[in-house]
Each structure stands twice: as structure tokens, then as C-alpha cells.
Amino acid sequence: MKETIQLHKDQYIEELKDFLRIPSISSVNDYKEEVQKGAKWLEGALKKIGMENIEIIQTEGHPIVYADWLHAEGKPTVLIYGHYDVQPAEPLDLWETPPFEPVVRANKIYARGATDDKGQVFIHIKALEAIMEKDGKLPVNVKFCIEGEEEIASRNLPPFIDQNQEKLAADAVLVSDTSFIDENQPAICTSLRGALALEMNVKTANTDLHSGQYGGGVPNAVHSIVQLLDSMHHENGKVAIDGFYEGVPTPTAELREEVAQIPFDPEKTKKELDMSELFGEEGFTFQERTGIRPTLEINGVAGGFAEEGMKTIVPKEAVAKISCRLVGEQSPVKVYEYIQKHVEKHKPVGAQVDIKQLIKADPVSLDSQDPMIQKAADAYEDVYGIRPLFPKEGGSIPIVEVFARVLNAPVVLMGFGLPSENLHAPNEHFHLDNFTKGIETVCEYLYSL
Amino acid sequence: MKETIQLHKDQYIEELKDFLRIPSISSVNDYKEEVQKGAKWLEGALKKIGMENIEIIQTEGHPIVYADWLHAEGKPTVLIYGHYDVQPAEPLDLWETPPFEPVVRANKIYARGATDDKGQVFIHIKALEAIMEKDGKLPVNVKFCIEGEEEIASRNLPPFIDQNQEKLAADAVLVSDTSFIDENQPAICTSLRGALALEMNVKTANTDLHSGQYGGGVPNAVHSIVQLLDSMHHENGKVAIDGFYEGVPTPTAELREEVAQIPFDPEKTKKELDMSELFGEEGFTFQERTGIRPTLEINGVAGGFAEEGMKTIVPKEAVAKISCRLVGEQSPVKVYEYIQKHVEKHKPVGAQVDIKQLIKADPVSLDSQDPMIQKAADAYEDVYGIRPLFPKEGGSIPIVEVFARVLNAPVVLMGFGLPSENLHAPNEHFHLDNFTKGIETVCEYLYSL
Structure with missing residues (x-):
């Protein structure tokens, strides 16, 4: 299999570049057509490798792409999930090369979506192509369910899953949208945090006012938002919202020990990120803060005049984005x-003050001892020579909880990204070694079922 | 004189529109050439009315326009000051008509700079034109000193005044850059607050980070700036900077009484501005807060992703603009x-955290009993039928203090704006009644000296 993959590697990368050129940004209305193009492109890619019953299912938001190949009688069925939508690329001036003009540098492919999640989705497509090419058939039944709304909290996928339980029924849900611990340590994530994202708008007047004429005598929307945002944390890093910690388990000594196993070098991180100090909730380690503790982060704030120069105004409105x-x-x-x-x-x-909810997802926990997950670990070990760890991931893939609950199937989070690949940030990239080894690992896994 | 002005009114307005079409925004580098055009335009306008020794004096920033007419032997000399630079026009989408395409609606002229300060500068030019047309000469000696940096705190004018004391020497400095109390009550401002404006930049990392991977475990630049900004005020509206109130006089009962005379209708203001409540420093009235008390206002803040949609990042940097x-x-x-x-x-x-000073100006107080100021009050009374009040203005015209101190001459703040004319805000405008009556008032004043 390794040879087949090596033989076609350059062609695979060229195809991936085509996929990455589509700015399928799901959160910005202006890109609605581009997200459609992303779905259309996937339809073609799935057709090419012999998948059947391909559908682009329109939703109130962006479409879901479904496909299957169900000719492995008596064999298990694997539902492959991924997403073809991407995060916005701002701030654009920090990209070394444009976000939607993919380039390969030092064996990494740079583009928005490279690691999150187009590159990882494409691993599965190419794994099936390689198997088909070699065997003319697949060792298992396969279904694809690839959505265009993961970055906006999978708004329309949960009802689709609910209404199509039979169509999507599977023995395992296979997802590649997570990361290694570091470049030498593969990982199968067994816990994902839930998420809540919201927008807060503050308004104090119907017009900006002259700070000399009105300043000091009227409410200032930026003062107001700053006061509100600052009230959300205690100085010790704890969230100051009454009730916020309801339902948060006190970590057991065992769990804390398990989390402490995740390699983390604070000095290296600080140096890489030009960070003078780390900071977080009192009483917890970095790994705990980012893996098993809840957080509330302000993702952005804007109000008044903050560009070059000066405008001595009392701002009339301000906005903040917050995610937990x-x-x-x-x-x-x-x-x-x-x-x-x-x-x-x-x-x-x-x-x-007006608040609007943007994202909502429940936390989820998976059993690392499930055979479907253990076999995935075997596949990694075969290809990489290292057995994966089973970390608690700090991020959220809202749909994982829904798949696990509604389809009642183990979800196998077989990630091939690296934490250093700038996902959601400028200069996002994906290591091509993990792209090809990922294809190999997925092939191994499917053969093993 | 009234007849002369009425006769040419339409032509004056067309000329003013030309002046307003120049986007002479002094605070934004990209508009440097436009500011030069503003100076050039003034040169032509001053030449046309028979001014002499016209100079465009280049500085390290934007130029100063000088001109004089010194043939009224034995008569006093009046130095007319004003500025031809304007504030930025953002947010553009809130303008009903574009900021640099002046239009007249309901007897008001709408454009950036209409009232602050091009419209008011132009009053003086047209007053002199009207007198010249009628008499063939002026009743006093006149000097013009019109700058292009008032909105950026007159950076280069103070040294120019210092070095040209003889050239600028005058018996009074006449300035039209302030407002009436309301449309029925003219005002000659006798006190201007000082100003300090600065930019604060906060940086916590060299890249935005994924809030799922790093959130809660690393500093967040928006959290940091919010915390810093919120620390600058007490809940009772007082500024919480140690030493800030040093040198602030406790207002005497007399002053408080004088300030209380300034008409102010809180209900009307709240209604006009869509404001649910007024707010300011505990223990002071609105007129005191905006006239004789010091303030610290955040004029703007920005950091992270605050646009449409959502980006779940830990922002690496944030900026705020602050003015006192x-x-x-x-x-x-x-x-x-x-x-x-x-x-x-x-x-x-x-x-x-990095801080950069943008504006700096000392407070100034003028004697309302000075004969040069009393004669200005007479002129208003003649034209408007109402004697002006002598309010303490909340705004700052940094150069007034310098003129008063260095030239040792009374500064006469003969304003023709209205507080409701949206200066520094979208839909800035200037009442044409005050434009023509302003010309008349200035003529009366100059005749009276």
C-alpha cells in the first residue's frame, strides 16, 4: 500500500491544492457560494474513487455531502465524518502566502483548511482510492457524511442525523479532525470539551459624541463593555459567572495523573509563542486548564475609533465575541x-446589552478500551511505530457527542494534525508526511476491521 | 452689510462646498496630499479677497497658512486663527450623504468639516470680502494664521508662534471654532479644557491561538486590555489613576452657580441621543462634568475577531485609544x-503594554470682562438680539492657551456652531443662518474695534 501511495503522492497533493483553493468560509455570509463550491468539489472527488449514492443535501445553512459504498457483505460499516468548511482567514497581512493559494514549503502545505479539516478529510478519500486501485473493492462498508458547518457549530447536522439514523447507521464513526500530541506522538482523542459561543452588543446612544462636549457626562459604550467583560473573570483566572462551574467534576487523582502524562514543555511553548508568562485558572496545570477544565475566552472586541490616528469621541456602541x-x-x-x-x-x-448565541455543543467522553478505538491504535502503531496516547482534547467538535449518542456507535478520533499547525490562525499548514502516513494508517485500519 | 451678504449668499455657499470637498484629514497619513490641497485652496481664497503676504508655511506635519492686510494705520490688529484640517469621517455607513460631497438640506450644509472648522473659518474670509467690497478697505489690521493640525493637537504651531511673535503680534486673537449653548443662545467661551490623548497597545503572543487548544492556559490580549481599561475608573465615575486629580481646583460656589446657568435639559438630551440614563462623576452635575471637571474617556478599542461570524481564538494583541x-x-x-x-x-x-502619546494641551482660562471680548458680545447682541453667555467649554483647542500666553493677547472665542451639529461624528453639518449671521457679526465686531 505504501508504494501505491508514494507513486500517486504528487497527484494527491495537486488535488488537495484544488480543494484548498476554495474559500469555503462558513461563518461569513458573503462566502455562501464558495461553500457550495466546496460541496460540489467533494461530490466530484467521491465520484472519482467509486463511491455511490452521492448526494449534496441542502440545509438552511450549508450543504451536507453524503456518499456510500455498501458491497462488503457481512463486514462492518464505517461512517466517515469530516468538514469542508474553514475558518475566516483574517488577519490577512500575517499570512506569508495568501490563505487560498496553497503552496508547499519544507514538506508542509500552507493554506486555510490545510489541517482543519480539508487535508484530513482528503486522507480518507485517498485511502479508499488507494485500496480500490489495489483490490477493486473495499474491505468494509463505507459511508461518508461531510458537512459544511463545523466551524459554525454544525447547526444543521444534528437534525439530519436524527432524521437519518438508518441511513447513517454504522459500527464506528471515523473522524480525522484532531491532532497528535507533538510530531513524535500520535493521539486518539477520547474526550472533547463542549462549547458555547456568543456575541455581546452594547449600545449607549444613537450617535458617537464629541468627547469634549459630552465625555464624562454620558455613558460610553466602550467603558460599558470593558466593565462587563472584566467582570467575567476573577483575578485568579477563575470564571466569575455565578453557576458557571455547575456540573464540572472535581478531577480525580487518577485523571490528574493521566493528564500529567501529556507531554508539555512550558519553556518551549513560551519561547515559540513569544510569551513572557503562561496564565490560567489557579490550582491547575496547563494541561488541565486546556484539557479538562472549562474556560471563558473573549475572542474579540471592537468599539469606537481604534485605527491609525485619533478621534476624540464617546463611542455609541461596542461588540465582543465570547466562547466557553x-x-x-x-x-x-x-x-x-x-x-x-x-x-x-x-x-x-x-x-x-444584547446577547446572541452563536455556537452550542455538549461535552463528550469516549471509552479508549472500545475495540474499534484499540484497532485504530494498532494501525497507528503499525505505520508510525509508536502507540498513540488517548488525550482529553481541549477543543470541541460539537457533532461527536451527537454521533455517539444518536447512532450509538463508538467515535474514533483518528487525528493526523499537529498542534503547531496554526489551525484557526494565519499560516495554517499540514505536514505532508502525516498526509501520506495518514492515508496508510487509514488503509491499515479499514483492513483490520 | 446684511444686504451685501444676502446678495452673495449663494455664491459663498458654493465656494464653501469647494472647500468642504477636500478630505483634509490630518490624522491619517494617506490624506497628507489632501491636507496640502486644503492649504492651497485657502491661499486662493485669501488672495481673492485682497489679503497680502500670503504664505503656505510647510512644517514637519501639515502646513500653516499665513496672510495679512496691514493698512489700517493707528487701528488695532486682529489675528484670525482657524483650522482647515478635519476629523476622519468613519463610520462611513452612518452618513446619509457622503462626508466629502457637501449638500444643503433644510438650510444646513452637511459635510465633514462643515462646522468644525471650515465653515467657521470661511465666515471670516467672507466677512472681510464683504467689507472690502463695500469700503474698499478694512477698519482694522488683519492677520490670518490658519493651521492644518488642529485635530492632531496643533503639533507644529506652538514652535511657529514662539518663533514668530512679532509677525503674529496682535491686539486680539479671533477664533471661531466653538458653539452656541443652543440655537437661541450665542456664547463666547472663556475656558477650554486641556487634553491628553494616547494609544495603548497590548501584546501577549506572536500569533492568535486556538481557544480550544490554548484558551484558559495562556494570557489573552483582550482580557488584558479589558482589565487595564476597566481599572482606570471607579464605579462612581471617578478616574482611578493615582495623581490624576492633582491640580484640579475644587469649584467655588460662585463657579458652580455660573456653570448651572448654562441651559441644559437632561430629558431632551436623553431623548435626542436615545440614551436611557446619563452617567458621570459622582457629586457633579452634567454641566460641571462636561465643563469644569477632568475626564478620561476610552475613544475606541479593538482586538481579536469581532466581525460577522465567529473565530474561536485567543487574541494575541489589542489596542485602545484614550483621551483625557x-x-x-x-x-x-x-x-x-x-x-x-x-x-x-x-x-x-x-x-x-506600550503607550504612545498622541495629543497634549494645557487648560486655559480667559477673562470675560476684557474689552475685546465684551465688544464681541456687543456684536452678537446687535445681530442676534441676544447677549452671549460666557461658558466654560468642555472641549479643547490646544493652541488657545499658547496664543494667550505667548502673544499676551486676549483670545476671543466667537463661535457660530451649534452643539447639535455632530462635530467629530457622522452627518456633521452647519446651519446656514449662523453662517450668514456669523459673517454679519464678524463685520460688526471689526467695525467696532
């Missing part, structure tokens, strides 16, 4: 309510 | 030092 990572039994619905209550209670004089 | 209004013996130099100390003391873990 949730763990254990925390409920995004309840946390949203608690934030609303907090804002109501801490609302500064004269500020009108 | 200063009174009494407050020193902008010292307040700047105190803010630096405050930031040093309150700097959050892992945040690298």
Missing part, C-alpha cells in the same frame, strides 16, 4: 442562561 | 506619567 469550553455535565444551555443573568446583574448605567 | 480632558493646574505631562505608572502597576500577567 465546557466539561463534564456542564450544559451550554444553562451556561448561556447564567451569562445572561450575569450581564443583567452587572449591566453598567445607561448600557443596553 | 484636563482643567485648572492639571498638567498633561504629569497625567501622562501617572497613566504610565498606573499601567505598569496594573499590568496583567503575560501582557506587554
Whole structure:
């Protein structure tokens, strides 16, 4: 199999580049057509490798791409999930090469979506192509369900799964949208944090005002938002929203020990990121803070005049984006309510505050001892020579919880990214070694089932 | 005189429109050439009315326009000051008509700079034109000193005044860059607050990070700036910078009474501005807060992703613009030092904070009983039928203090704007009644000297 993959490697990369050229940014309305193009492109790629019953299923948002190949009688069925939508590419000036003009440098492919998640989705497509080429058939039944709304919290996929349980039924759900621990340590993630994202708008007047004429005598929308945002954390890094920690389990000594096994070098991280100090919730390690503890992060804020020069105004409005990572039994619905209550209670004089929920996902935990997951570990070991760890991932893939619950199947989070690949940031890239070895690993896995 | 002005009114307005079409934004580098055009335009306008010795004096920033007419032997000399630079026009989408395409609606002229300060500068030019047309000469000696850096704190004018004391020597400095109390109450401002404006940059990392992978474990530049900005005020509206109130006089009962005379209708203001409540420093009235008390206002803030959609990042940097209004013996130099100390003391873990001073101006107080100011009041009374009040203005015209001190001449702040004319905001405009009556008033004043 390795030879087949090596033989076609350059062609695979050229095809991946085509996929990466489509700016399928799901969160920005102006890119709606481009997301459609992403789905269309996948349809072609799936057709090419012999998949059947290919459908582009339109939703209220962006489409879901379905396909299957069900001719391995008596063999298990694997549902492959991934997403073809990407994060916005801003700030554009920090990209060394344009985000939607993929280039290969030092055996890495640079483009928005390279590692999250087009490159990883494409691993599966090429793995099946390689097997088909060699055997003329697949060793298992395969279904694809690839969505265009992962970066906006899979808004329309949960009802689709609910309504198509039979169509999607599988013995395992295979997902490549996670990362290694570091370049030498593969990982199968067995826990994902939940997520809640929201937008907060503050308004104090119907126009910006002259700071000399009105300043000091009227509410200032930036003062108001700053006061509200600052009220959301204690100085010790804990979240200051009443009720926020409801349902967060106190980590057991065992869990803390397990988490401590995840390699982490604070000095190296600080140096790489030009960071003078690390900071987080008092009483927890970096690995705990980013893996098993809940967080509330302000992702952005804007209000008034902050460009070059100076405008001495009292700003009339301001906006902030906030996202929480949730763990254990925390409920995004309840946390949203608690934030609303907090804002109501801490609302500064004269500020009108509106909150809008953007993303919502429950936390999920998977059993690392499930045979479907253990076989995936075997496949990694065969290809990489190293057995993967089973970390608790700090990120969120909202749909994993839904797949596990509704389809009642183990979800195998077989990631091939690296944490250093700048996902959601400028200069996102994907190591081509993991692209080809990923294809190999997926082939091994499917043969092993 | 009234007849002469009425006769040419339409032509005056067309000429003013030409002046307003030039986007002479002094604070943004890209508009440097446009500011030069503003100076050139003024040169032509001054030539046309028979001014002599016209010079465009280049500086390290934007040019100063000088001109004079010195043939009224034995008569006083009036130095007319104004500025031809304007504020940026953002946010552009809130303008009903484009900021640099002046239009007249309901007897008001709409454009950036209409009231601040091109419309008011043009009053003087047209007043002299009208007198010249009628008499063939002026009743007093006149000098013009019109700058292109008022909106960026007159960076290069103070040294020019210092070095040209003889050239600029005058018996009064006449300035039209202030406002009436309301449309029925003219005002000659006798006190201007000082100003200090600065930019604060916060950096926590060399790249934005994934909030799932790093959030909660690393410093967040938006958290840091929010914490710093929020630390600058107490909840009772007082500024929380140690030393800030040094040199602020306790207002005497007399002053408070005088300030209370300035008409102010809180309900009307709230309704006009869609404001649920007014807010400011505890223990002071709106007129005091905006006239005789010092303030610290955040004019803008930006960091991370705050556009449409969502990017779940830990932002690496953030910026804020801050401006203070200063009174009494407050020193902008010292307040700047105190803010630096405050930031040093309150700097959050892992945040690298840089501060840059943008504007600096001392407060100034003028004697309303000076005959040059009383004669200006007479002129208003003649034209408007109402004697002006002598308010303490909340805004800052940094150069007034320098003129008063260096030239040792009374500064007559003969304003023709209205507080409702949206200066520094979208849909800035200028009432044409005050444009023509302003010309008349200036004529009366010059005849009276």
C-alpha cells in the first residue's frame, strides 16, 4: 500500500491544492457560494474513487455531502465524518502566502483548511482510492457524511442525523479532525470539551459624541463593555459567572495523573509563542486548564475609533465575541442562561446589552478500551511505530457527542494534525508526511476491521 | 452689510462646498496630499479677497497658512486663527450623504468639516470680502494664521508662534471654532479644557491561538486590555489613576452657580441621543462634568475577531485609544506619567503594554470682562438680539492657551456652531443662518474695534 501511495503522492497533493483553493468560509455570509463550491468539489472527488449514492443535501445553512459504498457483505460499516468548511482567514497581512493559494514549503502545505479539516478529510478519500486501485473493492462498508458547518457549530447536522439514523447507521464513526500530541506522538482523542459561543452588543446612544462636549457626562459604550467583560473573570483566572462551574467534576487523582502524562514543555511553548508568562485558572496545570477544565475566552472586541490616528469621541456602541469550553455535565444551555443573568446583574448605567448565541455543543467522553478505538491504535502503531496516547482534547467538535449518542456507535478520533499547525490562525499548514502516513494508517485500519 | 451678504449668499455657499470637498484629514497619513490641497485652496481664497503676504508655511506635519492686510494705520490688529484640517469621517455607513460631497438640506450644509472648522473659518474670509467690497478697505489690521493640525493637537504651531511673535503680534486673537449653548443662545467661551490623548497597545503572543487548544492556559490580549481599561475608573465615575486629580481646583460656589446657568435639559438630551440614563462623576452635575471637571474617556478599542461570524481564538494583541480632558493646574505631562505608572502597576500577567502619546494641551482660562471680548458680545447682541453667555467649554483647542500666553493677547472665542451639529461624528453639518449671521457679526465686531 505504501508504494501505491508514494507513486500517486504528487497527484494527491495537486488535488488537495484544488480543494484548498476554495474559500469555503462558513461563518461569513458573503462566502455562501464558495461553500457550495466546496460541496460540489467533494461530490466530484467521491465520484472519482467509486463511491455511490452521492448526494449534496441542502440545509438552511450549508450543504451536507453524503456518499456510500455498501458491497462488503457481512463486514462492518464505517461512517466517515469530516468538514469542508474553514475558518475566516483574517488577519490577512500575517499570512506569508495568501490563505487560498496553497503552496508547499519544507514538506508542509500552507493554506486555510490545510489541517482543519480539508487535508484530513482528503486522507480518507485517498485511502479508499488507494485500496480500490489495489483490490477493486473495499474491505468494509463505507459511508461518508461531510458537512459544511463545523466551524459554525454544525447547526444543521444534528437534525439530519436524527432524521437519518438508518441511513447513517454504522459500527464506528471515523473522524480525522484532531491532532497528535507533538510530531513524535500520535493521539486518539477520547474526550472533547463542549462549547458555547456568543456575541455581546452594547449600545449607549444613537450617535458617537464629541468627547469634549459630552465625555464624562454620558455613558460610553466602550467603558460599558470593558466593565462587563472584566467582570467575567476573577483575578485568579477563575470564571466569575455565578453557576458557571455547575456540573464540572472535581478531577480525580487518577485523571490528574493521566493528564500529567501529556507531554508539555512550558519553556518551549513560551519561547515559540513569544510569551513572557503562561496564565490560567489557579490550582491547575496547563494541561488541565486546556484539557479538562472549562474556560471563558473573549475572542474579540471592537468599539469606537481604534485605527491609525485619533478621534476624540464617546463611542455609541461596542461588540465582543465570547466562547466557553465546557466539561463534564456542564450544559451550554444553562451556561448561556447564567451569562445572561450575569450581564443583567452587572449591566453598567445607561448600557443596553444584547446577547446572541452563536455556537452550542455538549461535552463528550469516549471509552479508549472500545475495540474499534484499540484497532485504530494498532494501525497507528503499525505505520508510525509508536502507540498513540488517548488525550482529553481541549477543543470541541460539537457533532461527536451527537454521533455517539444518536447512532450509538463508538467515535474514533483518528487525528493526523499537529498542534503547531496554526489551525484557526494565519499560516495554517499540514505536514505532508502525516498526509501520506495518514492515508496508510487509514488503509491499515479499514483492513483490520 | 446684511444686504451685501444676502446678495452673495449663494455664491459663498458654493465656494464653501469647494472647500468642504477636500478630505483634509490630518490624522491619517494617506490624506497628507489632501491636507496640502486644503492649504492651497485657502491661499486662493485669501488672495481673492485682497489679503497680502500670503504664505503656505510647510512644517514637519501639515502646513500653516499665513496672510495679512496691514493698512489700517493707528487701528488695532486682529489675528484670525482657524483650522482647515478635519476629523476622519468613519463610520462611513452612518452618513446619509457622503462626508466629502457637501449638500444643503433644510438650510444646513452637511459635510465633514462643515462646522468644525471650515465653515467657521470661511465666515471670516467672507466677512472681510464683504467689507472690502463695500469700503474698499478694512477698519482694522488683519492677520490670518490658519493651521492644518488642529485635530492632531496643533503639533507644529506652538514652535511657529514662539518663533514668530512679532509677525503674529496682535491686539486680539479671533477664533471661531466653538458653539452656541443652543440655537437661541450665542456664547463666547472663556475656558477650554486641556487634553491628553494616547494609544495603548497590548501584546501577549506572536500569533492568535486556538481557544480550544490554548484558551484558559495562556494570557489573552483582550482580557488584558479589558482589565487595564476597566481599572482606570471607579464605579462612581471617578478616574482611578493615582495623581490624576492633582491640580484640579475644587469649584467655588460662585463657579458652580455660573456653570448651572448654562441651559441644559437632561430629558431632551436623553431623548435626542436615545440614551436611557446619563452617567458621570459622582457629586457633579452634567454641566460641571462636561465643563469644569477632568475626564478620561476610552475613544475606541479593538482586538481579536469581532466581525460577522465567529473565530474561536485567543487574541494575541489589542489596542485602545484614550483621551483625557484636563482643567485648572492639571498638567498633561504629569497625567501622562501617572497613566504610565498606573499601567505598569496594573499590568496583567503575560501582557506587554506600550503607550504612545498622541495629543497634549494645557487648560486655559480667559477673562470675560476684557474689552475685546465684551465688544464681541456687543456684536452678537446687535445681530442676534441676544447677549452671549460666557461658558466654560468642555472641549479643547490646544493652541488657545499658547496664543494667550505667548502673544499676551486676549483670545476671543466667537463661535457660530451649534452643539447639535455632530462635530467629530457622522452627518456633521452647519446651519446656514449662523453662517450668514456669523459673517454679519464678524463685520460688526471689526467695525467696532
